[in-house]
Amino acid sequence: MEVHLIDGTYELFRHYHGAPKMIDPEGREVGAVRGVLGSLRMMLKQGATHIGIATDHVIKSFRNSLWPGYKTGEGTEPDLLAQFPLLEEVLTAYGFHVWPMIEFEADDALASAAVKAAEDPRVDRVLICTPDKDLAQCVRGTRIVQLDRRKQVIRDESGVVERFGVPPLSIPDYLALVGDTADGFPGLRGWGEKSAANVLAAYGHLEQIPTDGTPWPVRVSGSEKLTATLRDNWEQALLFRDLATLRSEIPLFESIDQLRWTEPTETWPAVEARLKSAKIHNSRTPAG
Helix, strand or coil: CEEEEEEHHHHHHHHHHHCCEEECCCCCECHHHHHHHHHHHHHHHCCCCEEEEEEECCCCCCHHHHCCCCCCCCCCCHHHHCHHHHHHHHHHHCCCEEEEECCCCHHHHHHHHHHHHHCCCCCCEEEEECCCHHHHHHCECCCEEEEECCCCEEECHHHHHHHHCCCHHHHHHHHHHHCECCCCECCCCCCCHHHHHHHHHHHCCHHHCCCCCCCCCCCCCCHHHHHHHHHHCHHHHHHHHHHHCCCCCCCCCCCHHHHECCCCCCCHHHHHHHHHCCEEEECCCCCC
């Protein structure tokens, strides 16, 4: 048995920028939602059986209180934001198990669902369907992997090391040093992907990196300055790591059987009629 965990927020953004704009009779855009639904229905046709979908019902979380620059919905197109509740309604009506997140983020839900699903001995593989680098921290061997559905690329633990230079458990430390512009925190000045990967490949976590002048066992340009930066910004580095660390203990479902798709619910015909009544307004230029 395979379990597919879908980043509904990523999928909605992806289809918003890649699908035609569709307006329903009430003047609301539904094109992105139609695109996501069509994509998931294709997954079912291709054999997917157990699917869970996480969405950012509110594009804010507890992390916004920890770091004022953390991502919000500011700057997001209104007709895209308006499709979040519709997406949850449509997918639920079609019979999917949906987790709309408010205090936590969709990524936290995916992390929690992956841990829970992997506990079931009937599960052969858990596929976290998103290219988001945050989720790389959840990969475990070949049992919990990432799937980029757009590129059809699967990344297991060796793939994470190949991509980032560090194993999954070091990804939060890596992001603390290099930052994550998508999430709104900058990392530490001077630290780049190569230096962070080389140092963490040797030490694993921030706490193990010497900041007392002890020479590092790897050659990194500007190591003295990097050491000083880490030492002088230690509390900020820990904060950034906390921001990057996904919470994996959110109770989402009791049994993996709850994620098995069977059929649309009784509310689906009315929802389907509304979606089918939408007309193309104009065409978007697909994202590159």
